[in-house]
Amino acid sequence: DAEITQSPRHKITETGRQVTLACHQTWNHNNMFWYRQDLGHGLRLIHYSYGVQDTNKGEVSDGYSVSRSNTEDLPLTLESAASSQTSVYFCASRQGVDSPLHFGNGTRLTVT
Amino acid sequence: QKEVEQNSGPLSVPEGAIASLNCTYSDRGSQSFFWYRQYSGKSPELIMFIYSNGDKEDGRFTAQLNKASQYVSLLIRDSQPSDSATYLCAVSGGSARQLTFGSGTQLTVLP
Numbered sequence: 001d002a003e004i005t006q007s008p009r010h011k012i013t014e015t016g017r018q019v020t021l022a023c024h025q026t027w028n029h030n031n032m033f034w035y036r037q038d039l040g041h042g043l044r045l046i047h048y049s050y051g052v053q054d055t056n057k058g059e060v061s062d063g064y065s066v067s068r069s070n071t072e073d074l075p076l077t078l079e080s081a082a083s084s085q086t087s088v089y090f091c092a093s094r095q096g097v098d099s100p101l102h103f104g105n106g107t108r109l110t111v112t
Numbered sequence: 113q114k115e116v117e118q119n120s121g122p123l124s125v126p127e128g129a130i131a132s133l134n135c136t137y138s139d140r141g142s143q144s145f146f147w148y149r150q151y152s153g154k155s156p157e158l159i160m161f162i163y164s165n166g167d168k169e170d171g172r173f174t175a176q177l178n179k180a181s182q183y184v185s186l187l188i189r190d191s192q193p194s195d196s197a198t199y200l201c202a203v204s205g206g207s208a209r210q211l212t213f214g215s216g217t218q219l220t221v222l223p
Contacts, residue, residue, distance in 0.1 A: 033211075042200065042215035043156070058210070090155055097209035098144045098163065101202075103155040 002027040006091050006104035013111055019078040021107050023091030031094045032074040033101065034058075034066060036087040043090065049074055081111045115139075116203050118214035126222050131188040133217050135201030138182070142205035145177055145184045150198045150216065159199075160186065191221040 004025040013019050025032065034046040045058030047066040055066050063085060065077045078085055088108050092101040115138040125131045133147075144163055148156035162168045162175040162184065174187040184203075188195055198216040205212075 035213075040215065043202075043213040045210060045212075048210065056208070098204060100146055100158045100161050101156075101211060103157070106155050 004091060004093055004102055004104040006089075006107050008107060009105065010108045011110070013081050013109070015081060015083060015111055017081050019081050019109065021076045021078075021089055021091075021109070023074045023076065023104060024072055025091075025093045025102075025104075026072065027093055027095070027102060028071060029093035029095050029102075030071065031097070031099075032068070033092045033094075034064070034074065034076045035090045035092065036060065036085075037090060037106075038087050046076065046089075047074075078109075081109075083111050085109065086111045116201055116212050116214040118199075118201050118217045120215060121218040122220055123217055124220045124222055125191050127191060127193060129191050129221075131191045131195065131219055131221070133186040133188075133199050133201075133219065134183060135185065135203075135214055136183045137201075137203045137212075139203065139205045139212075140179075140182065142179075142182075142203045143209065144204040145175070146202040146204070146211070147173075147175060147184075147186045148200040148202060149195075150200055152197075156200055188219075191219075193221050193223050196220050 007022045033048040035043040049068040091104040146161045147159045150156045160175045172189045176185045201214040202211045
């Protein structure tokens with residue numbers, strides 16, 4: 001079955017370190033997204049991509065970057081981790097612009 | 113700034129009752145509407161989607177969309193304790209069709 005896999009599931013890092021969260025999907029979807037989820041804020045869009053070499057900023061993109069070198073992967077990089085980036089991160093993909101999102105299992109990131 | 117509003121709850125209903133969850137949105141050009149269920153510590157999972165005005169039924173779930181009033185609702189009939197979760201409303205619109213999520217409504221179904 002097609003799926004979307006995030007790794008690691010849990011990560012603890014120190015302030016100032018660079019961190020990369022992986023996202024790999026086997027749906028062959030062109031559209032991929034990164035969200036963060038915090039209490040009281042729901043899911044907020046960080047970055048998204050509509051195809052290889054395409055990346056776009058979302059609502060809360062400061063301090064994050066993504067790259068899309070193939071269809072399957074959209075890694076999320078925190079350039080210099082900050083305590084405010086402690087959150088649960090979800091990767092998602094969809095087939096088309098009006099299709100539902102499929103979510104990965106999430107990565108819980110703690111920045112100390 | 114596109115906004116999607118939901119009552120945060122918690123909403124409590126007895127087992128077997130109808131649970132009614134509501135969502136309003138600000139972008140009149142929104143095209144697609146989704147309801148996700150999220151159990152604590154888990155990822156959101158799709159329950160239903162609706163594109164046209166009116167009702168859409170799937171088993172115990174009914175989604176209702178009223179574009180003129182800019183609201184979408186989810187009814188859960190014969191609520192079960194296993195329905196206890198946070199329900200997220202998501203709205204897609206604009207040229208990029210990005211999804212904007214509400215902050216979710218926490219539902220508790222009491223045995």
